[in-house]
Amino acid sequence: MNFGDLQSEVFLRIEESESSPDYWALSEVKQALNEGWEDLARRTKWFKSSVMFALQDEVTYYSLLDHCPEEPICVDAIWDLSTERWFNHTSVKDLEVSSYYRWEAIGGSSINYFIRGALQLGVHPYPILSDSAHNSDMIKVYYTGIPFPLGPDDYSIPFRELELPLITYALYDLKGQEGEDTFALQLWAEYIEEANKVRSWVRGHYTRGIERRHRALDE
Amino acid sequence: MRSMSNVTTEAALRLGDSGNAIWTLAELQRYVKDGYDLLCRETLCLWSQTYLNDRAGQSDYVLPTDFVASDRATWNAKPMREISEGRLRTLDHQYQNESATTGKPESYYIDGMRSLRKHPVPDTTVTTTAITFPTTAAVLNFRLEYFRLGADLSSYAFEIPSSWTKTIRHYAMYKAYKRHGDGFNSKLYKHYQARWEFDLDDLRKARGTLVSSRRVIAGRRGTGTRGRRPPTPRLPWRYGRIVRG
Numbered sequence: 001m002n003f004g005d006l007q008s009e010v011f012l013r014i015e016e017s018e019s020s021p022d023y024w025a026l027s028e029v030k031q032a033l034n035e036g037w038e039d040l041a042r043r044t045k046w047f048k049s050s051v052m053f054a055l056q057d058e059v060t061y062y063s064l065l066d067h068c069p070e071e072p073i074c075v076d077a078i079w080d081l082s083t084e085r086w087f088n089h090t091s092v093k094d095l096e097v098s099s100y101y102r103w104e105a106i107g108g109s110s111i112n113y114f115i116r117g118a119l120q121l122g123v124h125p126y127p128i129l130s131d132s133a134h135n136s137d138m139i140k141v142y143y144t145g146i147p148f149p150l151g152p153d154d155y156s157i158p159f160r161e162l163e164l165p166l167i168t169y170a171l172y173d174l175k176g177q178e179g180e181d182t183f184a185l186q187l188w189a190e191y192i193e194e195a196n197k198v199r200s201w202v203r204g205h206y207t208r209g210i211e212r213r214h215r216a217l218d219e
Numbered sequence: 220m221r222s223m224s225n226v227t228t229e230a231a232l233r234l235g236d237s238g239n240a241i242w243t244l245a246e247l248q249r250y251v252k253d254g255y256d257l258l259c260r261e262t263l264c265l266w267s268q269t270y271l272n273d274r275a276g277q278s279d280y281v282l283p284t285d286f287v288a289s290d291r292a293t294w295n296a297k298p299m300r301e302i303s304e305g306r307l308r309t310l311d312h313q314y315q316n317e318s319a320t321t322g323k324p325e326s327y328y329i330d331g332m333r334s335l336r337k338h339p340v341p342d343t344t345v346t347t348t349a350i351t352f353p354t355t356a357a358v359l360n361f362r363l364e365y366f367r368l369g370a371d372l373s374s375y376a377f378e379i380p381s382s383w384t385k386t387i388r389h390y391a392m393y394k395a396y397k398r399h400g401d402g403f404n405s406k407l408y409k410h411y412q413a414r415w416e417f418d419l420d421d422l423r424k425a426r427g428t429l430v431s432s433r434r435v436i437a438g439r440r441g442t443g444t445r446g447r448r449p450p451t452p453r454l455p456w457r458y459g460r461i462v463r464g
Contacts, residue, residue: 038382039385071380072380101298102295104293104296116290116364117264117267118264118426119265177232179235185406185410
């Protein structure tokens with residue numbers, strides 16, 4: 001199914017003509033589907049992406065919002081292209097305990113990453129690009145995020161499992177706006193049930209896959 | 220980045236009150252602002268740092284107005300201990316006497332809602348304004364790293380990802396439906412309350428995953444960052460016993 005098919009399906013279920021709708025405009029149906037698209041990604045964490053960017057000389061912190069094209073939910077892993085190694089995920093407390101207590105003052109080839117707040121990525125030691133064995137200053141950040149909104153009608157939904165929850169969410173959203181509260185809440189219960197199924201399905205596929213990949217690369 | 224007007228418009232549309240006949244725009248804006256503040260407080264998503272410039276002989280310092288909670292503090296990039304008032308009283312019974320214990324600050328505590336007390340009381344005055352990284356150059360000053368509220372929505376956009384603003388919209392709708400009078404709807408306010416709480420919990424969990432370390436540290440079970448006791452020493456299993464050859 002593609003985005004256009006989803007729209008047709010929603011129009012059918014709200015008993016509207018797709019070509020000349022009476023009550024709901026096409027843009028409203030698209031928006032409702034995109035709301036579901038976003039909610040489903042947050043609930044199920046199905047969308048994984050990666051971005052490459054260059055570490056800057058003597059810069060410890062990088063904004064995830066500025067560097068990740070899609071909205072990040074959490075960072076899964078970071079690959080250093082120059083040293084061809086995974087960064088270690090650490091925390092400030094661990095750095096203080098297990099590293100030199102003035103860890104911020106240490107520069108070199110970065111090997112650790114940590115997050116401050118929810119959106120600031122820190123690297124340790126802070127990169128000194130001139131004096132290390134770097135031949136590149138690029139890192140690749142793997143992250144779980146929210147995909148871009150559905151745009152073109154011919155965009156294919158990547159998994160069949162996502163289609164039904166998307167339609168149900170759009171119906172819930174539209175019926176809620178229409179004031180049919182009882183029906184909307186009934187649709188919401190259905191949506192949650194479907195989204196939970198997708199979440200279990202995603203956990204069974206993706207998460208294990210990534211951990212396995214890390215283990216294989218570590219070995 | 221989305222703005223206050225985006226969220227209030229969406230909320231009004233979904234409340235079926237685009238003309239603001241039941242819920243005024245000011246009321247919806249208040250709910251959105253409350254939701255934003257609450258989200259920042261609960262998830263500690265926004266992080267910032269500032270210098271609280273040392274002043275000779277001054278122990279109390281005013282915290283930034285957007286302060287939510289302290290993350291950590293450093294002096295010359297050395298972490299400082301966050302200490303309770305009771306503990307400080309035990310260590311130094313003259314801690315409130317500003318002329319008694321002076322020197323380089325080593326610990327601090329948050330005194331009330333908007334004040335921070337350094338201990339010992341700084342003996343020199345320093346003025347540093349800009350945060351510079353890396354901190355190789357010794358900055359002999361008190362740097363506070365803290366979680367903060369978002370900037371004022373009447374002048375700035377949301378500083379959080381746009382999908383998170385949907386969570387704030389749910390909060391605004393929950394509050395709007397819960398308000399007694401026209402528009403009160405017990406079923407819907409409970410529904411949006413549940414959505415708000417679920418989203419908040421989800422964001423908290425995502426942040427927890429991000430911040431805590433996965434690394435295993437020797438002497439600790441599991442991968443948490445909280446300290447645990449190392450295992451109790453035991454004698455070898457054959458110690459002091461005759462073993463048949």
